[in-house]
Amino acid sequence: MNHHVSLTDIPDLNGRYDLYGGVHKGLRRAGCDLLCRLGAVDHDKTEEIDAVIARLRAYLDLAASHVMHEDENIHKALRERGVPTSAIDHQHDDHRRDFADLEALAVRVETAAPHLRKAACRTLYLAFAAYIADDLAHMHEEETATAPALWRAFTDEELMGVEMRIVSSMAPEENMAFMRTMIPAMNPAERAALLGAMKNGAPPEVFNAVIEFAVRPSLSDTAFDDLAERLQIAA
Ligand SMILES: [Fe+2]
Structure with a gap:
């Protein structure tokens, strides 16, 4: 290389x-x-x-x-x-x-x-x-x-479509593993954009599972509170 x-x-x-x-x-x-x-x-x-x-x-x-x-x-x-x-x-x-x-x-x-x-x-x-x-x-x-x-x-719409195809090709556990890896690595605005899109687009039970099993465990309390405020969800 x-x-x-x-x-x-x-x-x-x-x-x-x-x-x-x-x-x-x-x-x-x-x-x-x-x-x-x-x-x-x-x-x-x-x-x-x-x-x-x-x-x-x-x-x-x-x-x-x-x-x-x-x-x-x-x-x-x-x-x-x-x-x-x-x-x-x-x-x-x-x-x-x-x-x-x-x-x-x-x-x-x-x-x-x-x-x-x-x-x-x-x-x-x-x-x-x-x-x-x-x-x-x-x-x-x-x-x-x-x-x-x-x-x-x-x-950009086509690129979002590419990303959606990738996300929907994965089993839930694999999606969770990627979220746990990505969320703490992103900055607060990027986290809010990704999860805000999911909040609007995914079924509520899927969004809630991502929050509880991938997002909350991977962020500090301060970072989670910041995100909860940006997403208008309960901290
Ligand atoms: Fe690559």
């Missing part, structure tokens, strides 16, 4: 629909948090290792699902309008190989003899750091090059 990303060529949204913003913020936050946990895990404590590896697997599931949603909905839609996607397609293929490698390294940590655990944890930590570096560069490309291509080829 090309790591020479441009720091001075970051296009403004200019009011256009930010298809990648929320979910990428969520993946960055969860990935950086997990990287820190992998760095700090006590390799002599099995329960600590089990807990961090369970988090790693949940993260890899989410990341694999995200890549698949982008392939099937965003890349496909771009190709249908004549926009080539081979560069980002290859980056997604690299990700899939990385997911398998990270799973194998996690199994190595789990099955290592006690005196080899320290080395296995270090290898997993360094591999995950390299994956995150790649993924940060990849998401940067998507938000600075692919997003403008989407804005040129589609209206």
Whole structure:
């Protein structure tokens, strides 16, 4: 992957629909948090290792699902309008190989003899750091090059339709997992916009379940109160 990303060529949204913003913020936050946990895990404590590896697997599931949603909905839609996607397609293929490698390294940590655990944890930590570096560069490309291509080829209404297709293709538990990842990573105005749209568009029992099981547990009391006020719901 090309790591020479441009720091001075970051296009403004200019009011256009930010298809990648929320979910990428969520993946960055969860990935950086997990990287820190992998760095700090006590390799002599099995329960600590089990807990961090369970988090790693949940993260890899989410990341694999995200890549698949982008392939099937965003890349496909771009190709249908004549926009080539081979560069980002290859980056997604690299990700899939990385997911398998990270799973194998996690199994190595789990099955290592006690005196080899320290080395296995270090290898997993360094591999995950390299994956995150790649993924940060990849998401940067998507938000600075692919997003403008989407804005040129589609209206905002069409882009919202793409997002709706992704959201409605997921089982409720998977949607909840994405919401738990995205909500705390977004700023207050973005949270209110996402959940305000859901409040207006989704059945009340679905909206309430998202609030109770994904939003409330992932925010501080202060952040939740701020959101409740913006949404005009009970704190
Ligand atoms: Fe992607």
